[in-house]
Amino acid sequence: MKTLLAGLALVTCAAALCMPSIAAETPPALPPLNVPAKTLPVPTDVSPEMQQIIARPLRPDWDKPPTTADGWRELANKIAAAGSSHITGMTDRLRVDVQMDTIDGVKVYRLTPDQIAPRNANRVAIHVHGGCYVLNPRSSGLADALLLAAIGQMKVIAVDYRMPPDAYFPAALDDAMTVYRAVLKTTDPKKVAIIGASAGGALTLEMMLRAKQEGLPMPGAIAPGTPMADVTKVGDSFQTNAMVDNVLVSPDGFCDAATRFYANGHDLHDPMLSPVYGDMSGFPPAILTTGTRDLLLSNTVRVHRKLREAGVDAALQVFEGQSHAQFYRDDRVPEVKEAFKEIAAFFDKHLAQ
Amino acid sequence: MKTLLAGLALVTCAAALCMPSIAAETPPALPPLNVPAKTLPVPTDVSPEMQQIIARPLRPDWDKPPTTADGWRELANKIAAAGSSHITGMTDRLRVDVQMDTIDGVKVYRLTPDQIAPRNANRVAIHVHGGCYVLNPRSSGLADALLLAAIGQMKVIAVDYRMPPDAYFPAALDDAMTVYRAVLKTTDPKKVAIIGASAGGALTLEMMLRAKQEGLPMPGAIAPGTPMADVTKVGDSFQTNAMVDNVLVSPDGFCDAATRFYANGHDLHDPMLSPVYGDMSGFPPAILTTGTRDLLLSNTVRVHRKLREAGVDAALQVFEGQSHAQFYRDDRVPEVKEAFKEIAAFFDKHLAQ
16 A cells, blocks of 8 residues: 555656656756758869769658568669669779679678789778668679779778678678688788778778677778768767758668668667767777768767777768768769778778788 | 951850850759758757757847948957956966967967976967957957867967958968968977967968968968868858858858958958968868868868868868857867867877977
8 A cells, every 4th residue: 555655656746746846857958950941052162973963862762661571672682783784884994803702601702903002912901881781782782892992902802791681680790700700810900901881881880899899809990981880860960961961861761771670679779780889999090981961970970089089090081062972982973082092091001011 | 347246246146046055065053952941959969068059049140240340340349248258267267378469560369378298398389260350359269279278288379360440351361470470480380380260270271371372381280170261152061051050150141241341352262261272282280170060061171171182181070060160169068178189189299399
């Protein structure tokens, strides 16, 4: 009876009587900012090639993600098919030899540019592709790997990690780690770079957290591009760049749905899904790349700040007017070449020869 | 008669007949992006202190600049008076001694922290304040100078340059150069840093352009914070962050009016007013600072890219959720300390001892 009364009192209190004092203890909610509708012209201070990319309309069906496992597989295959001639074109123009292989059971592509710089003779980069952990299967995720191989004149091993519906969290990370461990058997870790963008940027950071857990050495340098470092939708640019970023469009769009499909019920706050919440001390030198219209601008700059606070040699490059991951869309765009020259130079500075 | 006919033909052609072919030669206008109205919550991934700053409403009267010389002087004095206790508080908390002086006729403040780091014994920073070339007279522009003096533990000479309506373009730059030339008489240029934000960031860049013109040596390092590097309103964040940045608010606001008041009819494309159009080769190492909501985010990242293209060792830091120049607003804000620790470390790395 005593317990019941206490319980009743608590309920009554929570519902009405105690509200003023609870409210007094909680700081008052800070007022949001109401921003009127606006029309954004295509910026004039980027190359004509980048203007064409910025001028594209919002991604069609950004708010209509598949709702079934088969639906996701079909979407991934459809996008891969649509982009295959683009990847083939990049491969040809950049003169990169691409060979399929497996490393300890994980599918990979071995990329060899027609010219390997002498300083890179003993260096290798591991590439983890983007695509919200669900898209860009097989060669369709190779764009940034091709750019690094050709512009950086270095060998790249691109991990074609398992994806849903074939395998869920943490399969992508497991596969990337399998390749990293295998590479370490034959290569000085200081001669290894890791590169990835979007989900691949997150995977790059997650690999560092996992390597620390497993007592593996850090690689020589990493390039997490516009990383999906916080998939809990925390980050101001999720709001400021909503309906501005023509690739991701909205924090409530297809990429969020894909990530939850991969997470498969796992807590999205886990640093192995939202690495911004991980301990970044001891991370290797890192170069981050994003754009002013990127929905993940905040994700990227938060990781940069967190790396710097942890004492990591971290560089940030932000490109004018670009939405999510447009910095590696097409090798013929001057800003894309510029971004990869910077990444290659950063690797060259920090990797052992 | 022949000339007259030719003239008539040209007019006729321009007005009508030739239009189709002219239009055919011009690429079709790229479609703008229509962004709906939105409500931006105060981000949760910044300190409570920064949340309070981000939560402030848009600057009152941002679209009602003075229209007379006396009006500008009154506004500058009014803002300075309103902020004087804040500057006094910062000076006291940061334990910086501030002495008025003149150098070759230019008014300056000499800032001495209570502790000068031994490595900084022979180093000095020159500070040029912000305020759209018209605001922040006398000690009201000292905030970032105080932060550098205290957090960097180094001497700072803050230039209280002449401003309209007392003196117009290029008076501010002339005064800053007078101080720079005087400092060079007694100090190794490699032991000199230059720091400024907003108009002060632009002045820092303009000083480098002017020093090159005059054959003066470059200083050891510079910190142009969120520079007004393009006052012609080119830059994507002028649009994307319009009505989002609660400090500058709009490219058509008080700061644009103040800059035109300073320019006094001079071409705003002149690199001495829009230094992004200047030749930045040979510039010293530079650290740039901005925020994701900054109206000058694009100005800042464009300067960063331009410096990197010119081969300059340039670092970029972008703070989550911050509007224009909020990175030096208050010494009690964790992100402000963080920004200045970075700037001080950058100077320490690049200045000769």
